[in-house]
Amino acid sequence: MPENSLDKLSRGERNRIYDGLKAILSLSNGEKRARLYSGSLALFMGISQQSASKLILDMNRTGVIIRHMDGKIQSIEVSELGRDLLFEEYSLLSGLLGVKDKIMISGVVQSGMGEGRYYVSRKPYVIQFQERLGFIPYMGTLNIKVDSSEEVSLRRIRGYSGIKIDGFATDDRTFGPVKAFMGTISGIKCAIIFPERSVYRDVIEIISEEFLREKLKLSDGEKVQLNVDVSN
Amino acid sequence: MPENSLDKLSRGERNRIYDGLKAILSLSNGEKRARLYSGSLALFMGISQQSASKLILDMNRTGVIIRHMDGKIQSIEVSELGRDLLFEEYSLLSGLLGVKDKIMISGVVQSGMGEGRYYVSRKPYVIQFQERLGFIPYMGTLNIKVDSSEEVSLRRIRGYSGIKIDGFATDDRTFGPVKAFMGTISGIKCAIIFPERSVYRDVIEIISEEFLREKLKLSDGEKVQLNVDVSN
DNA sequence: ATTACTAGGGCTCGAGTAA
């Protein structure tokens, strides 16, 4: 069972796993899964079969890959956690190297279940939205289902640390930390918000000072484009 | 004296240096040089001062940083070699993660000294251009001085491995390996060529089946835009 | 203050080898 204990890993250990992930992606040839022997991985990485075997075990233990043993040959798939790790690294490098990242996301308007409204109207969130995003959002979210062709763009955004909105707890429950990215939709200032620790979803939630759905006269299924600023 | 012996480093050693470079860039705050104590670097990286000191020495030895000792405090600058290393990593990740890279470069036409013509007309090069790029280039290069605002884009391109053109030797001298990237300029197919091992230059050389300068009626100082395909 | 050398401990890696 994965422990998601990536934070606790030593620098060396983390880099080892990081190299392993890159190697597995290289050997996947665009497929979702890579069918390989520990020996093939070893050859590719220039390490011994024993080390590659241990590396695969470690990667599986930390949950960055999902392994299926089909008899002798194993098929390995980079997990969501593993992908996130690599996209985080990518986004970090983007920032450090000064790559201008104007990421655009397009998708279609979707109706939410109203949970968005509930969350974004919690006072501790609202206070932070005002302080860190510079506006008090309309009490509701605009949900956008991102085009599947833009999955990579969305993952790239998620890879950035964004603007931190702290979590908090009430008597009954806890509200997790959130990260936000400023952007514009049809010229109107807005922000995308993500739960800090979440699995990849193709639906994103947008907040804005305006009631976007009304202001932009949007109805379900309508196509919209979003400009996202990831420079922090 | 730098040994440029990066290839000979072990995986662990290379990752250590890689982490050090990222840390130094993080601590530079956008400045060219970072003024820091080995202790500050240590704190930032979560390692001991001694390890940070050794890391700095190693990075200096391999030539990925340039160090100036101003008394006690040192100022550290990531060298061209170091930058190349990071951009290579960035480009590698781009490819592995499937980030669509349509890189555009703009600059102004410049007259070369005619050396471009000499190089690209050497037969072993020409044969490879035909085989690997799919065309026999016009015997000359179009030189473009890239806008300084697009330095990062150019470095990103250089970070990719591109299409390999092997070097060769004649009786008198050797011609180094070259890497090429397909692209278009005003809709006409072309390729950028770089010496495989070179320092960063803001002038790039374009080859094409056509005599671009004439076909596009270009004169010195004229602004042009280039679309580069880095997907290999 | 700093930087950085030297020793010792821990950890990673690979050879041998079992299953």
Add this chain to the structure above:
DNA sequence: TTTACTCGAGCCCTAGTAA
């Protein structure tokens, strides 16, 4: 065949400390 365990060697990291 393959995967993966054990254990010894070597390497890297840190503490102590000199300059």
